[in-house]
Amino acid sequence: MSLLENKRVLIVEDTTIAATYLARELSALNAQVVGLARSKEQALDMAEKTNPELILMDIHLADGSNGIEAARSITQNRAVPVVFTTSYSDDNTLQDALSVSPYGYVVKPFDVKTIKVTCETALKRFALEEQARNSEKRFKVAAEAAKMGVMELDGSGRSFTFTGAKSLQHQFGASTSIDLDTFLALFDDNDKQDVIDSIAQGKSLHKTLCIDPDDDTWLDIVFSEIDVDNEQVNIGAVIDVTERQRQSKKLRLSSIIFDQLAEGVAVLAEDFTVLDCNRALADLIGVSSDSLVGKSLFDFGIDPLSIARNRGKKKMLRDKIHLHDARGDEFPALLTVTELTQNTESEKFVATISDITELTRAEKQLESLAFTDSLTGAGNRNYLKLALNDSIFSDNIQALIFIDLDGFKAINDTHGHDVGDEVLCECAMRLKHSIRENDTLIRHGGDEFVVLVQQSDDLNKLSQRLLNAFDEAIIVSDLTLTVGASIGVAEGIDGKDADELLKHADIAMYEAKRKGKGQVVFYTAEQSESIEYRLYVEQGLLDAIINHELYAAYQPIVDSYGNIVALEALCRWKSQEIGDIHPDSFIPIAEETGLINELGLKMLREVCIASSLLKEEGLSHVKVHVNVSILQLNSTELVKQFMSFLDEFSISADDIVLEVTESAMHDIGTRRILRELAAAGFTIAIDDFGSGYASVSELTEPYTHIVKMDKSLLPAENSGETKRVIIDTLIQMCSRLGKSVLLEGIETEAHANFARQAGCDLMQGFLFSRPKTINELLPEIREQSQITA
Structure with missing residues (x-):
């Protein structure tokens, strides 16, 4: 089984082809591609959201950002292996990349084997390092918890190496290396010579010393010479015993503290009669301390059933009660009862009672505010x-x-x-x-x-x-x-x-x-279904692009004789979970979410593949139409990528027809880009002409070659002459301006006859064919070509 299986992989690559290639190959190796980022900012965001287990990072990213800096920022916040992918292999780049300790380096162009070996090596190395880090962490946690450290005297006998609790390391100047003189200076004159003799003679040593009287810090020093792999090693332990020393001191102060506490405290016998109490409890009840001794807590309003229910279940009882003072007045109090002795015939308890009258009043106010x-x-x-x-x-x-x-x-x-x-x-x-x-x-x-x-x-x-x-x-x-x-x-x-x-x-x-x-x-229930369906489409669209659920179907375009002269590429989504999803459901979402460029890029590549297949079959006369949106046209990177596809598949620009909606052509920037594309050799078609606000001036633009009439202009059976006059006039106008006319939505022979009579150059619709895959259409086109040859 591949080490990449089910591993979450983030791809950071400014070139969409390379990113798509890596995503496909890694998915084939059963890795989970959790994101495709093009810039440092996107990489940081996706790393935070997707928590990847491996990152493939291009060194030179979009918007001039730097992959090395992106890697450095990511690895500062999380432990994740990074493998650099780049076209550059000069020494300076390699040296800069090494500064972030990458787990691999792949120079483009790369192949599947190189990617697999490099990624698996990175994951294996990371796993081994993680094991080592975890072992070290466990030792540090244990040492820190025990407040313990280890000191080893080096061969020169003049320096100690310290490992262990940071709190102890700080006592030696926050250093892991301590010279002998500094170590000896911790001891007073009476003990110093004992330490020197013990080290010199290899004797055991155990000393307790106060190293910081101001902070009351105490250490136990245990030192001896032991045999490790047939070698005598001077090694010792340093243990923080400050708490033990302080507890001893606290015992001497306990009687004073007991009497000065603000809370009422009582030592209770097994039957909860008072054996001793402090002045605060006596003041709270309103009697003298002596008069409380021998009295039961139950005499002051404490519920015996509450004590009985919790006795034996817990080491400590904590409850809010209502206590009565000597005058009989009731007030809220917090009672804590803790077992003082265990495993003896006579149990004793410590009870703490606090007046919480003001706290209760404040809680009610806070509850209102909350x-x-x-x-x-x-x-x-x-x-x-x-x-x-x-x-x-x-x-x-x-x-x-x-x-x-x-x-x-x-x-x-x-x-x-x-x-x-x-x-x-x-x-x-x-x-x-x-x-x-x-x-x-x-x-x-x-x-x-x-x-x-x-x-x-x-x-x-x-x-x-x-x-x-x-x-x-x-x-x-x-x-x-x-x-x-x-x-x-x-x-x-x-x-x-x-x-x-x-x-x-x-x-x-x-x-x-x-x-x-x-x-x-x-x-209504229908609203939930609509929103849930939209959320499914919105959340699943990127995965669908990566997992190849989106594909191109092609609908033939025929001339007036019915011969196939072109194909229109139409995007289709076949979900593995819910089946076919209509383009009207996901194309608008792709535009809203910014995925239209990734979607468009996939379609443009599919179009180039289809055109290449047609050329291989000797059917280069068949053009391929593809819809492009205003968002796509305004992406200079996407246009450049499309041009690279043409080179990759040896396709000429005049093999492709770009369909642009009439509404998109109202944009000045779009018109400028279309002029450039037309100059590069692309055929430009005005799509859905007449479906909305029609601008006849668009027909005069020299860069438009085909006018695709919207199917809404087709006259219905037994309809009046109005639509016929409109479309006849438009066709004549286009013909005189040197534009070819394509009428879509041809579904009946009546539609086809009307189109021929009106002088349409091209037709498209279900009468001739429904959209099919390119492999389904190739035999039909090949057969037709042989008949007309």
Whole structure:
């Protein structure tokens, strides 16, 4: 079994090809690739979040950051083996890399065998070093716990080497090497000669000495000559006995301390009668010390049953009690009873009694503060947790309303926290005035509030009243500010978990925001399914890219005779867990999360592979279309990577058609990049033309070659002539401007006949073929090519 199996590996590589290659090969070796980072900042963040067991680190990273510095920062905070991967092998680079003690060094280009051997060697070495470190740690912990150290006299007889507890090492000047004179200076004149003689003659030595009278620090020094592997070694132990000496001293002071303690203390017989007590206990009860002797604690309000229940179970009893003084007045006290003697016929106990009247009063005040938001006066999260988990509260909750303030963050960011706090207070006051007396307002945190509703006849009316509370502008600090609210409502159902009720209200609030804010939405089960599905897609997308669950399907594009002249690459996701996931579900998420570049890069590489296969089959006349987004076009690194793919697979730019949506072409930066790509030889197609705001001026741009008409322009059966006139006019216009026209969405023969009659150059749709893999399409294209040859 490979040492890499199930190991978490973080890849830090600024070149996406190399990163993808490493991820694929390591995954094939059953390693878990937990992240792909391109810069030092990303590397530090991913190392913190993913806790890798091995890091492959490129020395030169994106944004000019340095992999060596990234490695140094990571290894300062965690023990993890780092293997450097780089194209550079000069002495200076190697020397700099060695400064962070790497576990391997691989020079590009590397192969699978080199990667496997280097990574396994690094993991094995790290495991061995970790064992050694753990052994050393255990010794240090044991020595530290025992406050013990070991001293060995070297061969010269003039210097000691010290290992062991740091607290002892400090006594010798925080050094691991102590010269003989320094060691002898610890002893007084009477003992010094004994030490010299013992060392010289190899005799055993045992001395107890105070090395720091100011700090009252005491050491036991034990020294002797022993045989180690047939060699006589002078070795000794140093033991901190300060505590033992101090305990002895404390015993002499105990009688004074006993009488001066502020807490009441009593020594009790087996039947809990007082044998002795201090002055504080007598003052607490309001009698003399002598009068307490012989009395039972039970005479002062202590419950005998409480003592009996705990006796024999614990060495110590600790309980809050109510004690009666000599006048009969009751006050709260803390009682601690500890067994004083063991294994004797007569047991004795020590009881400590403290007056906690003021503490009890303060606890009640703190309890009130613990459940109240200090800013708004509403309940806080502690109160919400209590209400949801205590059946006394939760059984009476009919519904839970979740309120999120719309526009508050902008106010806080623009005008500062002081203004933000005033706004929150005003919002809380309006919400309090909008609910009933038996309902509860809670500040959930930040700009979120929760209302616990008890027995409301009309939740709609209550929710709307809460929403209307923000109709009027808020005036604070001479500022007129507008705040809204998105409200989610979850109704209580018998048997429903209270935490689940909060979760459902939160989901409904999220749905209210999604619908445009300023709304009230009641929870439904479908909302949970929608959000859980989105979370699955969002969290699984990167893994899907790494695990090759994403692939390219190709839909043929035909000429007016039905011959396949091009293929459009379409991204598909086949999840191992839930099956096919529609592109409309994951493409927008890829754009939101920044994964669109990784996704796009995979598709561009797939397109180059498909074009290469077509060329090998002698089908180079078949072009390959691929969709590119504005986010991809604005990534200069991605464009460069695409160009490198062309070189890798010996593909010409004119073999590829880049489809760009009409809306994306409104961006000035995108138009500039498209001109550059067209100049490099790519064919540019305007995708979905006519689906939204159509700008005829885009048709005049010289860098566009194909206009792909949206399927919404296709006339329906028995429809009027309006759409026919529109599309006829557009096709004629494109033809006169030298643009080819592609009509998509052709699903019936009627659609195809219309397209031919209108003068369309190209057609695409299910009538001709559904999307298939390139391997499925190659035989069809090959057969058609032979027929038309």
